[in-house]
Amino acid sequence: MKKYKFNRPWEGYAFLTPWILGFLLFTAIPMVLSLYFSFTQYDVLTPPKWVGLKNYIDLAKDPRVRKSLQVTFTYVAIGVPFQLAFALLLAVIFKNDIPGIRIYRAVYYLPSLFGGSVAVALLWRQLFDQEGAINQLLSLIGIEGKNWIASPDTALYTLILLLIWQFGSPMVIFLGGLKQISPDYYEAAEIDGAGNLATFFHITLPLLTPMVFFNVVMTIINAFQAFTPSYIISGGTGAPVDSTLFYTLYLYIKGFQQFSMGYASALAWVLLIIIAIITAIMFLLAQKWVYYDE
Amino acid sequence: MKKVIGIVLVITMLMSAAFLSACSNENASSTTSSNNTAQSDKTTASTGNSSSNTSSSAPVEIRVAWWGDTTRNKLYEQILDAFETEYPNIKTVREPLSWTDYWDKLTVQSASGGAPDFLGMHPQFASDYVHRGVLEPLDNFVKDGTIDLSNFTQAAIDSGKVDNTIYMVSMGLTAASMFVNTTMLQELNVAVPNFDWTWDDLKAIGLATRKALDAKGEENAWLIDDGSGAYQLFRYWVRQNGKIDLYTADGKIAYTAEDAASWFTMWEDLRDNKIVPDAATTTEYAKATLEDSLFARKKTAIRGVPANQYKLYCEALPNDKIIMVRNPAMVNGKVAEYVEGAHFAISAKTTPEKKLAAAKLLNFWVNDEDSIKLFKLDQGVPANTKMVEYLNSLLDDQDKAVVDYVNKIASISTEPTTFPPSGASTVDSLFQQIAEKVRFGQLTPKDAGEQLVSQAQATLDSNKK
Numbered sequence: 207m208k209k210y211k212f213n214r215p216w217e218g219y220a221f222l223t224p225w226i227l228g229f230l231l232f233t234a235i236p237m238v239l240s241l242y243f244s245f246t247q248y249d250v251l252t253p254p255k256w257v258g259l260k261n262y263i264d265l266a267k268d269p270r271v272r273k274s275l276q277v278t279f280t281y282v283a284i285g286v287p288f289q290l291a292f293a294l295l296l297a298v299i300f301k302n303d304i305p306g307i308r309i310y311r312a313v314y315y316l317p318s319l320f321g322g323s324v325a326v327a328l329l330w331r332q333l334f335d336q337e338g339a340i341n342q343l344l345s346l347i348g349i350e351g352k353n354w355i356a357s358p359d360t361a362l363y364t365l366i367l368l369l370i371w372q373f374g375s376p377m378v379i380f381l382g383g384l385k386q387i388s389p390d391y392y393e394a395a396e397i398d399g400a401g402n403l404a405t406f407f408h409i410t411l412p413l414l415t416p417m418v419f420f421n422v423v424m425t426i427i428n429a430f431q432a433f434t435p436s437y438i439i440s441g442g443t444g445a446p447v448d449s450t451l452f453y454t455l456y457l458y459i460k461g462f463q464q465f466s467m468g469y470a471s472a473l474a475w476v477l478l479i480i481i482a483i484i485t486a487i488m489f490l491l492a493q494k495w496v497y498y499d500e
Numbered sequence: 501m502k503k504v505i506g507i508v509l510v511i512t513m514l515m516s517a518a519f520l521s522a523c524s525n526e527n528a529s530s531t532t533s534s535n536n537t538a539q540s541d542k543t544t545a546s547t548g549n550s551s552s553n554t555s556s557s558a559p560v561e562i563r564v565a566w567w568g569d570t571t572r573n574k575l576y577e578q579i580l581d582a583f584e585t586e587y588p589n590i591k592t593v594r595e596p597l598s599w600t601d602y603w604d605k606l607t608v609q610s611a612s613g614g615a616p617d618f619l620g621m622h623p624q625f626a627s628d629y630v631h632r633g634v635l636e637p638l639d640n641f642v643k644d645g646t647i648d649l650s651n652f653t654q655a656a657i658d659s660g661k662v663d664n665t666i667y668m669v670s671m672g673l674t675a676a677s678m679f680v681n682t683t684m685l686q687e688l689n690v691a692v693p694n695f696d697w698t699w700d701d702l703k704a705i706g707l708a709t710r711k712a713l714d715a716k717g718e719e720n721a722w723l724i725d726d727g728s729g730a731y732q733l734f735r736y737w738v739r740q741n742g743k744i745d746l747y748t749a750d751g752k753i754a755y756t757a758e759d760a761a762s763w764f765t766m767w768e769d770l771r772d773n774k775i776v777p778d779a780a781t782t783t784e785y786a787k788a789t790l791e792d793s794l795f796a797r798k799k800t801a802i803r804g805v806p807a808n809q810y811k812l813y814c815e816a817l818p819n820d821k822i823i824m825v826r827n828p829a830m831v832n833g834k835v836a837e838y839v840e841g842a843h844f845a846i847s848a849k850t851t852p853e854k855k856l857a858a859a860k861l862l863n864f865w866v867n868d869e870d871s872i873k874l875f876k877l878d879q880g881v882p883a884n885t886k887m888v889e890y891l892n893s894l895l896d897d898q899d900k901a902v903v904d905y906v907n908k909i910a911s912i913s914t915e916p917t918t919f920p921p922s923g924a925s926t927v928d929s930l931f932q933q934i935a936e937k938v939r940f941g942q943l944t945p946k947d948a949g950e951q952l953v954s955q956a957q958a959t960l961d962s963n964k965k
Binding site: 217220221223224249250251252335336352353355356357358441442443445446447448462463464465467 | 506509510513514600604607608610611612628632633634779780781782783784786787926929932933936937940942
């Protein structure tokens with residue numbers, strides 16, 4: 207029998223070149239450049255001027271940076287747990303073979319496909335404003351709704367709701383994880399007389415922890431980078447009164463509306479560091495609660 | 501066989517990689533562009549090749565951008581078509597946008613070196629763009645006659661100068677005005693403001709309107725929009741209070757914290773009396789189009805609009821009579837009125853052939869009869885005085901009303917204005933943000949005034965080169 211030895215590695219690399227080029231041009235090189243720009247004052251139309259750590263120092267003192275971090279952290283801290291809770295709940299419900307289960311799964315998955323799009327954000331804005339569908343529904347049961355989008359105390363929550371609505375993709379991952387759990391465990395539990403709730407908390411959830419971990423990390427990273435909903439719903443300004451000023455939106459305003467590209471680059475790198483730290487913490491903690499069924 | 505297929509595939513991969521990197525470079529103008537590059541949607545939006553035969557000059561394609569709504573877009577398309585008929589070797593690629601989107605897009609385009617060749621420009625923002633090298637100085641084109649300004653008044657020519665060089669040419673002169681829906685006010689039995697009304701009149705009429713609206717049970721209707729965040733209206737207040745303009749001639753903030761505090765206090769009072777909408781409604785309608793605005797829906801009776809848009813608003817409310825009055829005056833204050841215009845400019849970062857083509861378009865637009873008879877008063881009264889005469893026979897009543905209004909304002913505009921310095925647009929957004937905080941009760945007018953002045957001055961300082 208002829209042994210197939212792969213001794214032409216250059217073919218592999220050749221096939222990779224489109225991706226490598228894309229990675230270099232659109233990711234790696236821009237990242238290095240933005241690191242450089244973060245130490246300059248750069249309005250994009252005239253050459254950059256080196257200013258050292260000035261951008262980072264200004265950033266630490268900027269009240270709008272603090273506000274945007276507060277907004278973004280609130281968004282992540284409330285949105286992510288609720289989104290994943292819904293995802294998990296529905297995955298457990300959809301695990302069973304109810305008639306029409308495929309349709310339900312598809313329908314609930316759909317929002318996460320286009321939820322981050324401009325069209326949906328525009329729609330969401332319409333839904334929640336003074337004469338939108340939500341208020342019309344509320345008036346049917348006699349509640350007079352306020353202008354959810356334009357009030358500083360509720361605007362962010364409409365965005366959080368939009369995030370929660372996109373629970374479809376974590377749900378699909380949970381479904382996959384649920385299917386992997388060997389039925390032996392459930393049989394054993396049933397024999398021992400465990401009820402549904404106990405089964406869930408003592409068998410399902412622990413065995414699902416790898417999926418939970420994956421979803422938590424991915425969702426947090428994505429939520430920190432959210433931009434489109436905030437931009438569309440606030441009209442590009444973080445209105446009203448910066449209550450929807452996501453960190454990325456402030457970055458955009460600084461870089462593209464106020465010609466401070468150096469400052470914006472510094473903002474970007476700070477965001478990277480924040481996300482990296484949080485992810486590292488998650489990985490460290492993971493050893494405590496994630497159970498890998500080896 | 502496998503080896504041959506392998507080699508063919510590898511070569512295809514390498515070629516596609518090379519093709520992609522070639523296409524991501526600039527100047528992909530009339531060649532077919534791949535979809536992967538960021539440039540492609542800006543350069544060749546047109547149906548491919550630049551146009552036809554005749555004429556000694558080589559075919560040129562220029563990108564033309566302006567702000568407006570659908571009615572204006574149709575009009576401008578006609579003007580551009582007329583231009584292309586007269587200059588068959590120049591093809592125009594049209595890029596219209598709404599006012600707010602226009603400036604957002606322009607900053608991004610300028611940042612990436614892709615500003616349109618022929619672009620609408622406004623005195624409010626011109627300084628920023630001039631100081632960043634985006635606009636082409638036009639003095640040479642004027643000297644050699646490509647752009648003929650011989651029939652322009654000196655004031656009109658000066659309105660397009662920054663630092664004593666001509667950077668833009670005015671296509672229409674206009675002035676700020678308040679549109680009043682007299683039909684709506686008469687239905688409420690409220691007195692209609694007269695041309696020289698004051699801020700005190702505004703409050704009095706507002707209270708009467710509120711009473712009448714409440715009597716009819718209409719709580720979601722008001723007299724006028726909340727103008728506390730309108731920096732250009734604040735400009736009137738500042739000038740009425742004796743300051744030269746928003747900015748001094750050497751580019752510093754000319755108003756004081758007291759000017760701003762009194763402004764915000766006045767609007768807070770109007771808000772408390774429900775003469776203007778509450779903060780949430782104002783935010784909701786901040787980006788509304790003409791058709792969706794409170795005024796067009798008859799939820800407000802007065803709206804501040806540049807006079808040249810008179811016709812558009814009349815068409816939006818065909819069953820109501822709308823008149824133009826000036827911005828409220830201040831009792832014992834100075835006369836703040838001035839005339840301004842909308843202009844066209846040429847991008848500095850493009851080829852000389854395109855600059856020349858754009859200059860020809862500009863000349864055509866403001867001087868050619870074919871253009872003027874379509875354009876009429878769309879952005880205001882044409883700066884070319886001969887053209888205004890030519891137009892007189894073509895104007896209808898609404899247009900004549902606009903010409904009269906602008907002339908009236910011009911006759912009382914005795915005080916000079918100053919040009920906004922670099923960073924002015926950032927100060928404008930800053931003003932809007934602070935006004936919004938006051939609206940939502942997060943800042944007192946006094947604190948707002950102090951914050952505004954210190955932060956605005958800091959912004960200007962950081963923008964000095």
